[in-house]
Amino acid sequence: MEYIKTFIIGGAICVLGQIILDRTKLTPAHILVSFLTAGVILGGLGLYEPIAKFGGAGAKIPISGFGYSLSQGAIKGAQEKGIIGAFTGGLQATAGGIAAAILFGYTMAIIFNPKTKD
């Protein structure tokens, strides 16, 4: 049941992105940035939490979930450490993912070469 919920929520968020891709001139880069920012804002308003509770990884794996983690971290930091915490909290909560993206992104780009297009 948990996996079904994950599949549905994750799939639905991606369908939303697909609709925007097909109906507008926006590119996947626009989608990434706007979904992330939407996740931050919805997280800040407390509206993403119910989605994350229901959908689990289906809400956290899409880039909007990354935005949700950023905003939750910033809010937690702000409540615990004040203004300094608002600055450090978001990156603290997402540091693992960002650091992994830098290390693995660099390594893979060095090891592999682009495949020639057919």
Add this chain to the structure above:
Amino acid sequence: MDKLNKKDYENLVNKKVPKPTYGKNMIMAFIVGGIICTIGQGFTNYLQSVGFNEEQVSTGVSIIMVFLGSLLTGLGIYDKIGKIGGAGAAVPITGFANSIVAPAMEYKSEGFIFGVASKMFIIAGPVLVYGVGSSIIVGLLSILFKG
């Protein structure tokens, strides 16, 4: 006469331009996105079962998914997933990893600093700017509207 020809021409063009297959694209995005998230849920459950706390689980899953996204992009497999799944492949965090590795590989010939290391952030850069920037604002607002 000229106007009529133009209109005819436009009609002809409209007929010939391939219509995006909205329905099929949506279904494929749903399936591919759903599968990627379900894989993430599998890792979540596994990390929980070995006793990681909530924060460690969510960080661990991000790291694993970013690793897989980077590796599959390097192997040229993620491109194929992207062709099938569209936004279903782009929106998950594996797509974020893809957006880092793909341009970095492409621009390797420009060197390791201005090629690889700089082009890694061609999409990830804006993502971090807007994400981190807006999260700070949310944090500051949460102090103002404490409660």
